[in-house]
Amino acid sequence: MSPSSPPSSKTPADAPRTAAPRRRQRLSTEERERQIIEGAIQFFSEHGLAGQMRELATTIGVSHPLVFHYFPSKKALIERVYAEVYLGRWKPEWEHRVKDRSEPFEERVTRVYIDYARTILTKEWVRILIHSALADGYINDNYLTLVGERLLRPIIGETRIELGLDDDREPTEAENELIWGLHGGIFYIGVRHWIYGHKFPENLPQVVTDRVRAFVLAAREIFPREAGKPAG
Amino acid sequence: MSPSSPPSSKTPADAPRTAAPRRRQRLSTEERERQIIEGAIQFFSEHGLAGQMRELATTIGVSHPLVFHYFPSKKALIERVYAEVYLGRWKPEWEHRVKDRSEPFEERVTRVYIDYARTILTKEWVRILIHSALADGYINDNYLTLVGERLLRPIIGETRIELGLDDDREPTEAENELIWGLHGGIFYIGVRHWIYGHKFPENLPQVVTDRVRAFVLAAREIFPREAGKPAG
DNA sequence: TCCGCTTTTGACCAACTGGTAAATTGTTAG
DNA sequence: CTAACAATTTACCAGTTGGTCAAAAGCGGA
Structure with missing residues (x-):
């Protein structure tokens, strides 16, 4: 970066050599840890899980060994990010609301997916999931199993009862594909925006409502098709 | 990997120490270039665009400077991969078939998307696209513009005429979201399989047919909704 | 058989990268 | 005001990585 300027400056008023002379600021353990996690979520969502620790530290405004002081390794930091973003944002109420037959079926599914969409359609959520999926599949096995069992499977059951x-x-297979088509299609709204750079829908609830419709x-056409056949 | 076996062998018939002693094989420029490209497509789809040139060369069975002999830089190789996989597999006939009104509307769209799905639902296609999208968006601006103009826009036009x-x-926005929902949902079949590791549909044509349906x-519900309002 | 051209490779380089250790400095209790 | 503790940084290390270069070795023609 700096075009070979030897560290020979003397006056304090001089322009900083490499970066701002970094005023050393002490924070409590909790504050600093929080700051590092939040910074890591943003940083990894933009640069991928292969992003450098030094660069991450710079964006936070600290030296990179400090990050290692709070997290023993890069892997540990990444796992913490997973836990914060994915496990931390899952709402058990989604499953309950899908099964709550005091409300009409289509409205239940619509309202749950509007809330789900609002929850997951953020830059960090979408980009880190894809990054992780490509890197090692660490999240998939955990998160997508959760989705399948706690959200999609109940919706299939309720759909059958409704019909x-x-x-x-x-x-x-056809039932699975249909529900994954809905689910994946909503996630894909995020992919289009935060990965492809397309415009985000102005009226997200309407879009989700249309998808559920x-x-x-x-x-109604597909579920009855194999309903009489033996399972397997 | 090998549990600490010291390299103490002497006889020529012994197992090779590090790798096969690499019998030097000369190929024509065309053959070797082809081999490198095909190897790179497979390699980058698995390891991502950040995969190492040395490891790529090893999987091909050559030394890594040889790769630099054929491609001036890693970037040049990656751009060649893009061109081979994405531009090389696009079929202009898709757009023509969408507009061919000698066939019923839904059948046209179904048959085009069955062929499109067969073309793009490969490991390399899906994984490299996602890798690239996350890395720099190089493909998106090219490929997705192509999709939007040559496939989705014509389908919207034909749908309106049909209705x-x-x-x-x-x-x-609602029309756009609906067609992107179809398109993205089909691509997402590939994401589920080659990125999430889910099972691939046994009956892909049926799945696509259901999606188009x-x-x-x-x-029929959504397109007429704003048909009377002024554009923009 | 041997010459000469082109392919192919071993050795090397400089920048990068995760991680470590010891020195440094801000903060607070006494 | 000072000692002591904890937060923070500078300096450093070893392994990795894209890229270079000159030497080596297949192969076709004479």
Whole structure:
């Protein structure tokens, strides 16, 4: 960066050599740790999990060994980021609301997905998930299992009940594809915006509502198709 | 890997110490270049664009300076991979078939998307696109513009005609979201398989057919909604 | 068989990168 | 005001990585 200027300056008023002379600021352990985590979430979402620790430290405004003082290794920091972003934002109420038959079926699913969309459609959430998926699949096995069991499977069950079908059998391929098509399509809104750089929908609730509507309309044709056949 | 076996062998028949003693094999420029490109496509799809040149060379079975003999830099090699995989596989006939009104509308779209799905749902295609999108967005600006103009925009036009609507106005947000939902949902089949490790659909044509059906059903509700309002 | 051209490689370089250790400095209790 | 503790940084290390260069070795033609 600096075009080979030897560290020969003397006057305090001089321009900083490499970066701002870094006024050393002491924070409490909790504050600094919080600051590092938040900085890491932003940084890794932009630069990927392969981003450098030195660069991360610079964006936070500290030296890079300090990060190692708070987290024993890069991997430990990344795992903490996972826990904060994915496990920390999951709402168990989604599953309950899907199953709450005091409300009409389509409205239940719509309202849950509007809230789900609001929760996950953030830059960090979308980009870190994709980065992780490509890197080692660490999140998938945890997070997507959670999604499948706690959200999609219950929706398949409720859909069958809504359509007056037997709801005990394993989901068929067509049923699975349909619900994953809805789920993935909503996630893909985030991919389009934060990865492809497309414009974010102005009216997200309307878009989600339309998606759920498309799901319900298709389910009426597709779910009954194999309802009579034996499972497996 | 090898549990600490000291390199103490002497006889020529012994197992090679580090790797096979690499029998030097001369190929024509064309053959070797082809081999490097194909190897790079596979390698980068698995290890990401940050994968090391040495490791790539090893999987091909050559030394890493040889790769630099054929491509001046890593970046040049990656750009060649882009061109091979994305530009090389696009079929202009897709746009023509969408507009060919001798066939019923839904069948046209279905058949084009079945072929499109077969073309892009490969490991290299899906993984390299995502890697690239995260890294620098190099492909998006090129490839997704192509998709939008040559495939999605024509489908919106044909859908409006099919529904008896004015087809001159700019696509509304709801229309755009719906067609991108279809398109993204199909791409997301690949993401689920090659990035998340889910099972690939046994009956892909049926899955695509169902998706197009869901699109058409929803379009009948959504497309007429703003058809009367002024554009913009 | 041997010459000469082109492919291929071993050795090397400089910048980068995760991580360590000891010196430094801000803060607070007494 | 000072000692002592903890937060923070400077200096450093070893392994990695894209890229270079001159030497080595296949291969076709004479």
